[in-house]
Amino acid sequence: MKTDDLIAALSADAPAQQTAPRRAFAVAIVTGALIAGATFLLTLGPRRDFMSAIHTLRFDFKFVVTLALAATAVLVARDMARPEVRRSRWRPLLLLAPVLLVLAVAAEMVALPSDLWMPRLIGHNMRFCTTMIPVFSIGPLALMLWALRRGAPQHPMRAGAIAGLVAGGIGATFYAAHCFDDSPLFVATWYTLAIAFVSVAGALLGRKLLRW
Amino acid sequence: MPAANKPDDALPETAWAALMRAGLAGDAAAYRELLEALAPRLRKFAANGLARSGVGNADAEDVVQEILLAIHLKRQTWMQDQPFLPWLNAIARHKLIDVLRRRGRRGEVPIEGLIEILPDAQPEPESSHTELSKLVSRLDGKQQSVVSAISLDGNSIKDTAAKFGMSEGAVRVAFHRGLKKLAALYREGA
Structure with missing residues (x-):
């Protein structure tokens, strides 16, 4: 085919009517959270003492960490959809959630006698936690990958991994409302493991789905 | 930058x-x-x-x-x-x-x-046997007819619609999907 013919053909292709990339991320976050929220209400629902738990520091902190992760990862993901952005200026912010978590773990270890560390770390529901966080993350991950496909990520695997962090953050936020294990020791161990799993899944899917 | x-x-x-x-x-x-x-x-x-x-x-x-x-x-x-x-x-x-x-x-x-x-300074090479022509032939039925009518034969969307008895909207959709498919075929590597 002659390049001139190709150019003529491309200019005949209809003006773009797809969702613009920026908007796609907003749609992905809102819809992903709705799907995760609906799944949460239909399966686990909030814990029975939710209203009184809100007044405890450890319970609230779980949301601070998971929401910080989701929010910072979204900022990076949006930049990763743009081919000309080599290094997102938001990238250092990805350290926010881990740093908060490390500080909380340190505070917890000061607050608790050492013979309680292991029991709190093991908690009551680690298997449930590592299963349900990924389950709640499925919808948000699918939508984040959809949004990234609207873009042109230079690094499909990395972009997929970041999408997984967003999805894991959203999934963990809902799970946290059900979970009775509030110690930062538990969160730092099992939430991290579950979210890492979602991120790896995102990276592997990204490698397949985000090439262009 | x-x-x-x-x-x-x-x-x-x-x-x-x-x-x-x-x-x-x-x-x-x-x-x-x-x-x-x-x-x-x-x-x-x-x-x-x-x-x-x-x-x-x-x-x-x-x-x-x-x-x-x-x-x-x-x-x-x-x-x-x-x-x-x-x-x-x-x-x-x-x-x-x-x-x-x-x-x-x-x-x-x-x-x-x-x-x-x-x-x-060089103009486009005379030969029209590019990989893209081969890839067009690998598209599915309707996409292939629409893409080749528009890109190889230089028909307009309107003419293509009349030629195949399709609506212009349907031609546009088939054409756009065909282009996306071509990009994917390139990636698979010939």
């Missing part, structure tokens, strides 16, 4: 960004003008990149066509309040690296972008 913007380069940046904006707003003539202005630079860019990696530059025109297709399919990822040339460079480099990988080269990709490169 490349620092080596010579004074003359202010011109393509401004002019191309304006054409791209018009194109995104639905001005097909402006869009076509932009792609026609890009093609000679892409030709030089592709030939240089292939030569530098020790791959013969015989199929530079294939690379040009693949980059043009990528520019088209990803045009919405350009943020209209941002400079156009860095975006263009990123797309072109990404596709060139892709081509070199498919040919088993991980080698050097020119760091210089299109910006520093003067347009090639």
